[in-house]
Amino acid sequence: MEPRAAELERRIRTTLGPFGFEVHPFQVGWYNALLPPAFQLPFPGPTLAFVVLSTPAMFDRALKPFLQSAHLQPLKDPVDQCVAYHLTNLQKSLPEQEVNIITDYDMHPNRRPKILAQTAAHVAGAAYYYQRRDVESDPWGDKKIAGVCIHPRYGGWFAIRGVLLLPGVEVPDLPPLSPPDCVPTQEGRIALLENFNFHWRDWTYRDAVAPVERYSDEQKAYFSTPPAQRLQLLQPLKSLGAQPRETMDPKWGGGRAAPRRVFATVPQGT
Template identity: 45%
Template sequence: MIPSNVKMAASDVDVKTVKRLLDESLSILGFEVYTLKVGWYNSVLPDNLHLPYQDDCLAFVVLSTPAMFEKAFLPFMEERRCQGLSDPIDQCVKHCVTSAITQFTEQKVDVRYDYELLPSRKPKFLAQTAAHVSGAAFYYQQSGVSDQPWASEKMFGVCVHPKLGGWFAIRALLVFQDIQMDPEEPQPQPVDCVPTREARIELLEEFNLRWQDWNYRNIITPTHTYSQKQRDYFGTPPKQRDALLKRWGLLPESKDTPSPDSGEHVQAMEFTATKRGGRKLLYKGYAYTVDKLRDNITYWKCEERGRCGGRLKTVNDILHGVPLPHSHRPDPCRVVVLKTVQKMKERASNTQEITSSIIQNCTSNCPFEASGSFPKKESLGRMIRRQRKFTDGKKITGFR
């Protein structure tokens, strides 16, 4: 790890130096770092998904390996750095990446995490595309299979790491805005470790039809896989993970309720839409629907209206006062699903992107633990087709 007192001025930094320092900071925590030129990424995507930087701009893709759980996540939880109800893994990754880039004091670094969205509701970056063009992992897609056996059925693509198989995750993209790469820098090619038609069919079917078994991760013989403790964590239903972390001594048994004046409750709200086009409020792992409206004041009730008395009030869409307690646990995965489905609807309305691509692009960056909470692929497809049945225009193509 680079000592905290080592700071890099702009004049000291070049591509190799940045790569070395990031490697030294993150590899000991179970991450891998791959160099990416912005132009490599933009060249395979439509204009509306481009990164807003020059083609020769330096960027890095950050992956987490199985070692990250023991080397970074568990120590992060032991130090009680996890706060609020956002995903603890996401909080840990953000803490590690933020610590790593603090040594570049005079560099402008645009950090984009896999779970983040732009104001347009588009993902901040397409994680699997970034991994492929950086050479980190090969992105296997339906279009890469000859004489496809699936007829009209859509199969989502998946990345395979040449050493880890499917036992890794794409976590972040770091763009160093003021550092330019050599225009002649050759683009690395990802290792095609699933080269045969039969193996690719097996991979895509395992990923699309039996992903809960995790067998697709072993399409090659991996050098490392998740530890038993890590499997226990990700194999536990999201609603029960807090209890598991408490049993491990990594979360306190109870959480104090913040006071009305603590400032924790005075913050902007996040909203999505109901099936009928109304507003739904998302806050701390809970979803609320409108109960009453009075001028600029809105009274909200928990969407579990039949069994929960959870309530809150907003003034000009800002939380006012302390919410009434719920009778059930928060469900951050439910919030992820609601936000992602809303993103799908917006893309269906505003683009002519094909249905399978909308589903893939909107779900590829979601936390793994939320994947079991989504409706079936067929239901999502019907929802998208209903949303866009009155739209028309030129289909946008991308890296498929």
């Protein structure tokens, strides 16, 4: 990677990493090559991009301090607002570089997603996107089967939050990195897709590989609660959160909530 791109990557990791986020670089062309024109990103193929993931640590390191320091907007998803805050803060910390942010819930006016988050995670080598086509002689007949990404370290205990695009920064020599195929057997893939599509409420699909860290019981309770009822949980979470960081503006309440779609990591935006 050329020096400017490497320095930008270092700064992005340094800014987001302490809050429980992972970033993985990829070329826009790798993403576009897998998709029809309607879903492609309008940038030259070598343009540098990063997929942003949240790990289990994000709940304590980012969300709780955000709940204490920000005035949440009614009817807005607090996690979306928290992620948007950190991505916007990152954008402001790179004033010399244009950064285009696409969150996993951003839609075009026709309701077409602006980014297929799982495809981005796969081409960046961050998490393997297991789909029905990865199973030979599947047992589902005419049923619609959604795919799911599995992280080599966290299994399904993570979420894909969006993509950062850096217009004008091109990395033609960036080597492609294949995501680890951590569910290599046909039996394992069938069980994964079966659990994800039909039993996702019991969390078992997330343990398709042994994770180094899972969501805490508190975090599981939050994400198990229907979105419309999650605001009722915020007061106790705020009382348990860490002290606000000086960089957080208590007046900030940005972000825009929207229902998660099947192209996101998990059905309920967890």
